[in-house]
Amino acid sequence: MSAPSANRIPVHDVDATKKRIHPRFTDGFYQRIRLFSMYFLLALFLILPWIKYDGRQAIWFDVPSQHYYIFGLTLFPQDFFFIAAFFMIAAFTLFMVTVYAGRVWCGYACPQTIWVHLFQHVEKWVIGDRNKRIKFDIEPNSASKIAKKLLIYFIWFLMALITASTFVSYVAGTKFIYGSWQTLGGFPIPDWPTWIWVSMFIFTFATYANAAYMREFMCIHICPYGRFQSVMFDKDTLIVSYNYNRGEPRGARKKGTHPDNLGDCVECTMCVQVCPTGIDIRDGLQVECIQCAACLDACNEIMDKVGYPRGLIRYTTERQLVEKEKSRYLRPKLFAYLLLLTVLISVVAYSLIERVPLQIDVRGDRNQLSSTNTEGQIVNSYVIKVTNKTQKSNDYVLTITAPKGFNLMTRFKSIPLDAGESYDMPVSIAADPKVITQSETPITFNVDSKDGSYHASKTNVFTSQITK
Template identity: 35%
Template sequence: MSAEPTAKQSDSTEAQPVKVMDKDELARLYEENDFWEVNTGGSTLHAKRMGGRFRNFKYLTSSVWLVLFIGPWLQWDDRQAMLFDIPARQFHIFGMTFLPQDIWMFTFVMGFFAVLLAVSTAVAGRVFCGFFCFQTVWTDVYTWIEEKLEGSHIQRRKLEKAPWNATKIRKKVIKHVLWLAIAVLTGYSFAAWFTDARDLLSRMLDFTAHPISYGIVGAFTLGTYVLAGFMREQVCFWLCPYARIQGVMMDDNSIVPSYDYKRGEPRGKLKKNSAGNDKGDCIDCGQCVAVCPTGVDIRKGQQEGCITCALCIDACDQIMDKIDKPRGLIRYASENEIARDQKTKLIRPRVLMYATTILLFVTYLAYGLVTRSNLELNVVHDRTPMFVMQSNGDIQNKYVIKIINKTTDILPIEVKLKGLEGAEITLDPAVIEAKPSVVTPVRVFVRAPRSAFKEQLQDITFEVYPKGKPEQAASHDSIFAGPRR
């Protein structure tokens, strides 16, 4: 988005009485601006932390990640509520067991989130990065700890340049111990989603866990510690592929944090006892840059480093309040609104296409969950031979039925046949007990009188259900073969 100044100011910037800041307050603002420089990776970026509505919203959305730590400890029917048991090829989610046969559901779940990311970018830019991204959230937590121990962003810069002494060592040691503790907790919590959380903790503490467990926890511990503690915004600039493709996913109607250069330019520092309309509303205090976690200047337009966290909006609104100017110099707006004074079109072909795709994903997933059975049945007809003629003239076909039990209990199974009048079923074994989360094969012999035949290949349906619970039946269509009539 262009940020070129305009010589002529709008009617909203006509001469008005200006509320003059306190001299010390002005000095502090400009001192912070002088301290600030955009980081290109050669030094640590220390962003200023300010309150505001978007900062509060960021805290709220960040709390979504608490599920990472809480999830493995939740219980459901004497089992870990959420367990992704990859070695056993089973996913357990609040009493439902998903097997490899249910992989289509996870494909649609991943597709749903991929399209959701695309539509959110088209509508509101990198809103995921600003409020939900793992890297952004953990970096924010790490810098919050850093601020509590080392002081404001200015104090932290000064501490970095200060010589090593007892105070500096104490602060740095405490900070890194806390960082490592969070990293270890993060690594363990991630691993606990894939095995029994309590058992894993016990085995890791007495050093009997599998080396792979230690490797996974160690890798995520190191990754969290390095990425959130040291690389920070450099991950957004150089490692994240999303930053590279966001430009083609946005358009002139995407609503992102934007600087209203028509109102703000020409900018200039606010001077004591000054009034008039020779300057725009931007007083060049630099607070929008100081609070940016990636160090970009939003006044230069949308940039690769902008994660649309809107913290610059909070900072600018507070300055506008102090100098008695209306809020919104920096606000969520589109290129069409800022540059062309056109109304933003939220409903447009791209957004409609994404929304329709999401609706289809959600509908299909909801249908799959509602119609999902605890049993799944597959039937294989024996083709060598297709049928056997009995001595009394009856026809016999052989099948192998494969029953998949998606519950965590052993189920006694009953088998029923539909579509062939007078047919008799013989099971091998005679009593079927479907073990949980595995395939139970059963040989089935179906015998029918020749008089029951209407065609050479007769359509039939097998049904299996837990004993005494026919409403939970799973069915599969097959054929019954006989001689030519």
């Protein structure tokens, strides 16, 4: 790893406020990729709840009714496996990407980074670039300063509110969040239940507090991923790094010159000024670095200006930088993650393909499972729960597979169920004692959709022991 400089600039000396980091916004190859990634993900987050599929919200985690819709797929609490598997796949993908490309998630895709970036842009739009923002922080209050602050707070609040309503609409549905109104004292206000008001308050507050005040504190001190990522790093992980041997001794110089006693770092501090976490990349790899590559782009711009080759700060690996060896891109750790992901994704894909969107559960009547009827037959009672897991209404028919002489007794010819609906149906099975050959006879309950598309079954037992 690059050695830290002996006469380095203390991190916050470049920030006159010593309280708040006001990064300078920079442009460059990696910043353009970052912006594309950030705005693409942001647009996805905002647009997805408005997309319809088959007449309803395509992605809708309808917690109150416990139906989770993802386009053509409806999941129920019983399908917890898929939800757990999804999180495992996401986690292992993140681990694999981290082993290969370091904290690329933090710099290019993390919601915290995206929202902080947006909130800082509001400050830039209202106050101006970095120097103006630093001056603004320390100047005494005036009417103009208060007006600007109020404008910033108002825009931040609106952004937090939009974030919260989008977030909650994934759970409550856009139709309900934006379409339910009532009048209170002559003013229209949303007609929401308490849990939505509470959720809106929590998400608005959390977004505002995180993006307006917590900012890099969240990444440095709270986010667990930032803490344990170093465990995943190896000598071949991509990191943004300063080439210490090339840059040192650093120092200012006349334009167009390169004094023999100095390295390539012209001590412009631009790499520190653009850093959103306020660190100096020249001090080596630090836990605060979210690998956003802003310092890399800023330094390349400086190198272009002074006529030195680019890459004083660059994406590299420890093996390349310190051991002067070629990085190994194909390594056992990556293959292990790939193998694990392939197995997980295959299992989920197979389970999804095999999944029947129809469920049957059978419970014996707890009060009196077995009794005799007026004809002397032994009768067992059950409650059959049928769940239509499709996204369409359907009619279902119940039958049994049982030895000859066992008869299903039900008043239901068919069970009409709406999409996602369940129904508990009491049924009985009667059998003449002569046909019963064992104390517990297995009975299979079958449920089939009338159109013949779906079939599900469950086996229970018929007991011949009379319960009182």
